[in-house]
Structure formats: structure tokens, C-alpha cells
Amino acid sequence: MTLVDASAAVNFSLNGAPVTVRTAPDRRVIDLLREDLGLTGSKEGCGTGECGACTILVDGEPRLACLMLAAQLEGHAVETVESLEQTPLGRGLVDAFEAHGAVQCGYCMPGMEMTALALLRQAPSPDREAARRALSGNLCRCTGYVKIIDAVTRVRTESP
Ligand code: FES
Ligand code: FES
Numbered sequence: 152m153t154l155v156d157a158s159a160a161v162n163f164s165l166n167g168a169p170v171t172v173r174t175a176p177d178r179r180v181i182d183l184l185r186e187d188l189g190l191t192g193s194k195e196g197c198g199t200g201e202c203g204a205c206t207i208l209v210d211g212e213p214r215l216a217c218l219m220l221a222a223q224l225e226g227h228a229v230e231t232v233e234s235l236e237q238t239p240l241g242r243g244l245v246d247a248f249e250a251h252g253a254v255q256c257g258y259c260m261p262g263m264e265m266t267a268l269a270l271l272r273q274a275p276s277p278d279r280e281a282a283r284r285a286l287s288g289n290l291c292r293c294t295g296y297v298k299i300i301d302a303v304t305r306v307r308t309e310s311p
Contacts, residue, residue: 163224165190166234176222181205183221184231192232192261196290203289206262207231213266213288232261235268243308244268251302255293263289267303279304 158173165188174183181198184190184207196204198217205216208230235241244264248254263286270277270285277285282303283296291299 159222161221161225163226164228166230167237172221174221176220178221179217180207180219180221180224180229181216183224184216190231190233194258194261196258196262201290202259203262203266204259206265206289208265208269211269211272213269230265230268232265235264239308240271240306241268243306244271244302247302247306248299251298251305253294253298253302259289259291259293263291263299267306270303271306277304 157175159176160171160173161176162169162171164170170188172183172187174187178187181193181195184193185195193207193216194204195217196202200215200218203215206213207216208214209219209224209227211228211230235245244267248260248264254260266286266289267282270282274281279300282300286296286299286303
């Protein structure tokens, strides 16, 4: 009997560092991150592209890790919530969510924060409408969104 190796090498950048993983090309990115790479910050809510809890950035754009396959990462730059502490903007974002009481159970937060990070890189001082629009794909069952929008529109960083 011949055993077929169904895995393949996938090369990408993960939170600024180059990585190569051997995996089934059709492994979901959320499983690759959480189970194979130990990055459990990204959460799976619905698993069907509805809630945004699994949002990561791929080449700076918000993407749903529950709908992406490992092979789609080849050659791309992936950022997860674990990277937020690496930059003044990321730290400012986390601090703003805390300062404005925007976190309750916290399950939606990794996805919210990554979507907000992409927005703030493009528009450092978004108004409430822009923040609402950007976050419209991220669902929260706890907060009622007002404090989340407060936080995203008032992020301060240590550097200008
Ligand atoms: S877990 Fe991916 S969108 Fe809900
Ligand atoms: S804080 Fe609980 S789902 Fe958003």
C-alpha cells in the first residue's frame, strides 16, 4: 500500500517573522493558527464567516481565518492579535479598549481589535460613522457597541 503525503510546505510571514509550516493545503487558517502554531488569541465564533471573531490581517487587510485555507497564505504577511503588543498603535488600541470599558466577555475582542487596527492605519482619527462602518462585520453579544466605538475613535499612542 502506498501512503500519500497530503501535506505541503506553506511559507508566509507571521507577526513579522518568516515561517514555513507543513500542513494540508486545505487546513483552515483558524485551525492552523490555534492548533498547530499555538496562537490561540484568534477566536472561532460561528465558523461560517458571520461573526468576525476570527479576523486576522493578511497583507494589512482584515480577513476571516475561518474561511481561509492554509494554501492561501503562501507568500503573504499575516498578523494576529498576538502582534498588537509589538507596536505603539497596537498597544494604544488595547489600552483604549480597556480605558473605555469596551471589553466584557472578551470573545469578540481579537477580531474587533484587528479590524480596528486596519482602520486606524488608514485613518488615524476615524469618526464614529467610519468606525461603525469598518466594524460592521464584527459582532459583539455583550457591549452594545457604544463603548467599542468610543475606544476606536479615541486611540492614543505613545508616539505620534
Ligand atoms: S468564526 Fe470566522 S466569522 Fe465567525
Ligand atoms: S465582549 Fe462579549 S462578545 Fe463582545
